[in-house]
C-alpha cells in the first residue's frame with residue numbers, strides 16, 4: 001500500500017488583480033511505504049503546496065489524494081493521527097526546556113509520557129533536553145521539531161525543507177537522523193528539498209517537480225541515470241586516427257579534454273569497440289559519461305542554469 005498517492009492534483013491561487021497562479025498543475029506522486037522519498041524541485045515548483053494539500057491545510061482545486069490509503073481531505077481525521085509533519089519552524093516556548101516543551105505537546109496529544117524520552121533519544125537530544133529551548137542551536141531546534149513530529153509514532157513523517165538555514169554540522173545531523181528514521185522498517189519519510197545533493201544522500205526514491213507537475217519519478221539512481229547524456233569517453237593509443245574511424249562509421253565524435261575521444265549519443269558502446277578494433281585501434285578505456293548532479297537536475301526540470 002502506498003503511503004501517499006496524488007493524482008492529477010491541481011491548486012490555483014488567485015493573485016491580487018485577479019491573475020491566476022497554478023501552484024500545482026496536475027501533479028502525480030506515489031510514495032511507496034518504507035524508506036525515504038524525496039520531493040525535489042526548484043523554488044516555487046509546488047513542494048510546500050503539495051505537502052499542505054496532503055495535510056489538509058490547502059484544498060486542491062482538482063485531483064485525488066490518498067494518505068495511508070484513505071481519501072484526503074474526506075478521511076483525514078482518521079489518518080492524521082498516524083502522520084507527523086514538520087512544515088514550518090515549529091513554535092516552542094523559548095523559556096521552557098526542550099523536554100518540557102515536548103511534555104506539553106505529548107499531554108495535549110494524549111501521548112504517554114515515556115514516549116517523550118524515546119523521541120529525545122531518537123533525535124539525539126537527551127543530553128541537552130534539560131536546557132532552555134532559546135539556548136539551542138538552529139540544528140537542535142530543528143531536531144526538537146522532528147522529535148515533536150515523532151511523538152505520535154507516525155507511520156508517515158513529512159518534512160518540508162528540514163535543512164534550511166542550518167550550518168554544515170546541523171545539516172549532517174538532520175540527514176543522519178532522516179536516514180535512521182527511514183530505515184527503521186515502519187516509518188515512511190517524505191522529505192522535500194531543493195537540494196539535489198541532499199536527495200541523493202538521503203533518499204531511496206524521488207519525485208521531481210517543476211512548475212507544479214511531476215517531471216521524473218522513481219529510484220534516485222535510475223532517475224539520475226535517465227538524465228545521462230548518452231556520451232561515452234573512449235581512450236585509444238592514437239585518438240586522432242580513432243576519431244576519424246568512428247566518424248567514418250557514422251558516429252558523432254569530438255575531442256575530450258584529456259586527449260581521448262568523446263562519442264555522443266552512443267546507444268551501444270560495444271559497437272564502438274568493434275568498429276575501432278576492426279581498424280586496428282584497441283580500446284584502452286571506455287567510460288559512460290554521467291552528468292554532474294546539477295546538470296542532471298537542470299536537464300530534468302528544464303530550468304536554465
Ligand SMILES: Nc1ncnc2c1ncn2[C@@H]1O[C@H](COP(=O)(O)OP(=O)(O)OP(=O)(O)O)[C@@H](O)[C@H]1O
Pocket residue numbers: 013014015021022023041042043044045046047048049050194
Ligand atoms: N497562499 C498563496 N497564495 C498565492 N500564491 C501562493 C501561495 N502559496 C504558494 N503560492 C505560489 O505557488 C507557487 C508554488 O509555491 P510553493 O511554496 O508550493 O513552492 P515550493 O516548491 O515549496 O517553493 P519554495 O522552495 O520556494 O518554498 C509559487 O509561485 C508561490 O508563490
